[in-house]
Amino acid sequence: MAELDAFRAETRAWLEANCPPSMRTPMPDDEIVWGGRRARFKNPDSKLWLERMAARGWTVPTWPKRYGGGGLAPEEARILEEEMRRLNCRSPLQSFGIWMLGPVLLEYGSEAQKAAHLPAIARGEIRWCQGYSEPEAGSDLAGLRTRAVPQGEHFLVNGHKIWTSYADLADWIFCLVRTDPLAKKHEGISFLLIDMDDPGIRTRPIRLISGASPFCETFIENVRVPLDNLVGGLNNGWTIAKKLLEHERKMIASIGERQRGAERSLAQLAKTYCGARDGKVADAVLRDQIARHEIDQRAFRLTQRRAAEEAKGGAPGPASAMFKYYGTELNKRKFELLLQCLGTQALGWEGDGFAAEEKRITREWLRSKANSIEGGTSEIQLNVIAKRVLGLPD
Amino acid sequence: MALVLDSETALIRDTALDFFEKRAPVSALRKLRDDKDALGFSLPLWRQMAELGWAGFLVPEAYGGADYGCLGLGQVMEAAGRTLAASPLLATALIGASALALAGSEQQKAAHLPALARGERLLALALEEGAHHAPFAIAATARPSGGGFRLDGEKRFVLDGHVADLLIVAARTSGAPGERRGITLFLVPGDARGLTRTRTLMVDSRNAARLSLDGVELGADAVLGPVDGGADALDPVLDRARAGLAAEMLGGAAAAFERTVQYLKDRKQFGVPIGSFQALKHRAAAMFCEIELARSAVLAALSALDAKSSDTGALASLAKAKAGDAFFLISNEGVQMHGGIGMTDEHEIGFFLKRARAAEAAFGDGAFHRDRYASLMGY
Ligand SMILES: Cc1cc2nc3c(=O)[nH]c(=O)nc-3n(C[C@H](O)[C@H](O)[C@H](O)COP(=O)(O)OP(=O)(O)OC[C@H]3O[C@@H](n4cnc5c(N)ncnc54)[C@H](O)[C@@H]3O)c2cc1C
Numbered sequence A: 001m002a003e004l005d006a007f008r009a010e011t012r013a014w015l016e017a018n019c020p021p022s023m024r025t026p027m028p029d030d031e032i033v034w035g036g037r038r039a040r041f042k043n044p045d046s047k048l049w050l051e052r053m054a055a056r057g058w059t060v061p062t063w064p065k066r067y068g069g070g071g072l073a074p075e076e077a078r079i080l081e082e083e084m085r086r087l088n089c090r091s092p093l094q095s096f097g098i099w100m101l102g103p104v105l106l107e108y109g110s111e112a113q114k115a116a117h118l119p120a121i122a123r124g125e126i127r128w129c130q131g132y133s134e135p136e137a138g139s140d141l142a143g144l145r146t147r148a149v150p151q152g153e154h155f156l157v158n159g160h161k162i163w164t165s166y167a168d169l170a171d172w173i174f175c176l177v178r179t180d181p182l183a184k185k186h187e188g189i190s191f192l193l194i195d196m197d198d199p200g201i202r203t204r205p206i207r208l209i210s211g212a213s214p215f216c217e218t219f220i221e222n223v224r225v226p227l228d229n230l231v232g233g234l235n236n237g238w239t240i241a242k243k244l245l246e247h248e249r250k251m252i253a254s255i256g257e258r259q260r261g262a263e264r265s266l267a268q269l270a271k272t273y274c275g276a277r278d279g280k281v282a283d284a285v286l287r288d289q290i291a292r293h294e295i296d297q298r299a300f301r302l303t304q305r306r307a308a309e310e311a312k313g314g315a316p317g318p319a320s321a322m323f324k325y326y327g328t329e330l331n332k333r334k335f336e337l338l339l340q341c342l343g344t345q346a347l348g349w350e351g352d353g354f355a356a357e358e359k360r361i362t363r364e365w366l367r368s369k370a371n372s373i374e375g376g377t378s379e380i381q382l383n384v385i386a387k388r389v390l391g392l393p394d
Numbered sequence B: 001m002a003l004v005l006d007s008e009t010a011l012i013r014d015t016a017l018d019f020f021e022k023r024a025p026v027s028a029l030r031k032l033r034d035d036k037d038a039l040g041f042s043l044p045l046w047r048q049m050a051e052l053g054w055a056g057f058l059v060p061e062a063y064g065g066a067d068y069g070c071l072g073l074g075q076v077m078e079a080a081g082r083t084l085a086a087s088p089l090l091a092t093a094l095i096g097a098s099a100l101a102l103a104g105s106e107q108q109k110a111a112h113l114p115a116l117a118r119g120e121r122l123l124a125l126a127l128e129e130g131a132h133h134a135p136f137a138i139a140a141t142a143r144p145s146g147g148g149f150r151l152d153g154e155k156r157f158v159l160d161g162h163v164a165d166l167l168i169v170a171a172r173t174s175g176a177p178g179e180r181r182g183i184t185l186f187l188v189p190g191d192a193r194g195l196t197r198t199r200t201l202m203v204d205s206r207n208a209a210r211l212s213l214d215g216v217e218l219g220a221d222a223v224l225g226p227v228d229g230g231a232d233a234l235d236p237v238l239d240r241a242r243a244g245l246a247a248e249m250l251g252g253a254a255a256a257f258e259r260t261v262q263y264l265k266d267r268k269q270f271g272v273p274i275g276s277f278q279a280l281k282h283r284a285a286a287m288f289c290e291i292e293l294a295r296s297a298v299l300a301a302l303s304a305l306d307a308k309s310s311d312t313g314a315l316a317s318l319a320k321a322k323a324g325d326a327f328f329l330i331s332n333e334g335v336q337m338h339g340g341i342g343m344t345d346e347h348e349i350g351f352f353l354k355r356a357r358a359a360e361a362a363f364g365d366g367a368f369h370r371d372r373y374a375s376l377m378g379y
Helices: A002-018 A044-055 A074-086 A096-108 A111-122 A237-253 A266-274 A284-311 A320-346 A356-372 A378-389 B007-023 B026-034 B043-051 B070-082 B089-103 B106-117 B230-266 B278-307 B312-343 B349-361 B366-376
Strands: A128-131 A147-151 A154-165 A172-178 A189-195 A201-206 A215-226 B123-126 B141-145 B148-158 B166-172 B183-189 B195-199 B209-218
Touching (some): A002 A074, A096 A111, A096 A128, A128 A154, A128 A215, A147 A172, A154 A172, A154 A189, A154 A201, A172 A237, A189 A215, A189 A237, A237 A320, A266 A284, A284 A320, A284 B278, A284 B366, A320 A378, B007 B043, B026 B349, B070 B089, B070 B230, B070 B278, B089 B106, B089 B166, B089 B230, B123 B148, B141 B166, B166 B209, B183 B209, B183 B230, B230 B278, B230 B312, B278 B312, B312 B349, B312 B366
Parallel strands (some): B123 B166
Antiparallel strands (some): A147 A154, A154 A215, A172 A189, A201 A215, B141 B148, B148 B209
């Protein structure tokens, strides 16, 4: 206990001394740092903050130090998170490498793969994207058709991925490919790491209902990938794919919690837009709905914490489906409530008449609808819980 | 704040699970109901529970208790909730012991706590006067009379009220109904003159009574806690009651859920187990999530009570609201997913539905606790 208290004090002092003031303000979308070869820092403090945090290994606090991590125990990582929240520190770096690829490389990667890829992820030098979904393989992911054929020292890869988030900005893609077309559909899949700096890879951005274009179609044509880039053995990809999905689901579950610096709470917005009486949100129905949401949100957070304590930092397991389902449905509900609070001020699209915060909420409301689709839909999560947690028959 | 049980508390939970499953299954509640048992619970069972230390879990060691805390008692209550066991756990071991231990004078503690811990004294809190939990809407009066007080008024939904040896009665010494200030707690012997107790038979077959206080004369030493400051004395007691009852409800919800999932696996229609139908699977999966959230909320509230942390009020409301919602949902879905058999008195799933509603009404339903939570959080 005393050691943890000391760690907390040290962490707090370091953050206070090293987190630039502008990194303690709400983070606009265009200042989120994703890293990568082509990273641009609109705010120079973002770069400084990333470098300082990366030097301590705190972009990936629980990864081993030799791979660029902070080597922190889960309790220490939680303290770091709490102290960052306390100071409203922005997250210095976010990426699919941190959330998804890193954890499975740590578990299944060869020593050479770990050494080659993990530190670059930790420092934000390489940006990864996820090549899972295909036009005919969404929820039924194992129906994927992208082919990888071994030829000497290489695989020859051909296929068509879709909904590849940030493929147009990424440097590398981790891909599910079919390596044995004759095997049963789950048994002929491999997990491959592909450098996108290859003329055979083309991306075409797709626009979302929120107006943004964060995802793409990705075309892979006669791309040669070294055999060494295969993770976890030939035709072993489904195991790794599922493990990665657990990490992805855990991440998406916390979508409402991302460190974005100080933001006004639902209740504060409700008071501003709907009025207050005796310090209470004046609209009793709205107030009840906000309380219901916040109670669920808090119980959900407590459950995440309990799961972490029970697992002692271990892998998430099938219960990650619960977090993915509940967390994303909660986040959608939060945005519906925000819209209810803001009324017509949440209906602006661009231009004058609406504050930046209002327009951000409008766009994020639309974006939030994807939360229960990406990473496996809510229906699929409920299927997973029913089958793997409750043992209900097929 | 502990969200995972330490080994000692886990042992208490396992002991309690085994105890209630063997000695107080749902069939025991049915028997109490069918026999129209005058006490409403089994006294020998209560004595056994006292021997295990549970009656005195919240009683300080100096008064013969185990002083084990709310998290420990919560485990026992959760286990009792799984079999809908009727016992004085809530009214005596949790509420009565807390009121005396937290607000009692040296004399009052010495007079009652040792007997309570031995399972030989039953308590009941006489608070509610209306159809909804409203801790400050006290109209019963306590007027000065011959150096003491004279109590008049009506109380209802007094859990274990008709069998308690000692009642804790909230009455107004000043102010108007609805005001926090002006409420005073009194210790009233069950056989006091002017006190009439009428048992009310409840849908969940658990104990409750109406009290009529008609000029009940008490000495000044009957006052529990500060005169006019009864609401302050009551707050922490009610929060314990809410968290403890939430634990019981969690147990009920979890047991009803497990029974339902098992039925989904066993019952066949259209030649397949009904649990293979996705419409039922998804609802079962959603219920699983609600139980997990309720469990976290209950553990957090119980631990916060033991740690005396500053947000116990909010966490107790969180736990009561969440466990109440979960029990409501699951007991309803439980009946639905059992089909016709679920509607029969012979089947046990209906007992859970009945208990869910009664437990929700005690010490604040979801709407009450959402309102309180919002106020505590500043909106
Ligand atoms: C914003 C966003 C970003 C994304 N980013 C990526 C990415 O970076 N990389 C990547 O590979 N993919 C990405 N995806 C794709 C995502 O994983 C898929 O959209 C998702 O798995 C659903 O597949 P689908 O779109 O083909 O829908 P479908 O599978 O066609 O589903 C349509 C509807 O049918 C329901 N359904 C399907 N099967 C069942 C079933 N068995 N039981 C009950 N209901 C069912 C679904 O729940 C859904 O409601 C992203 C998606 C979005 C929206």
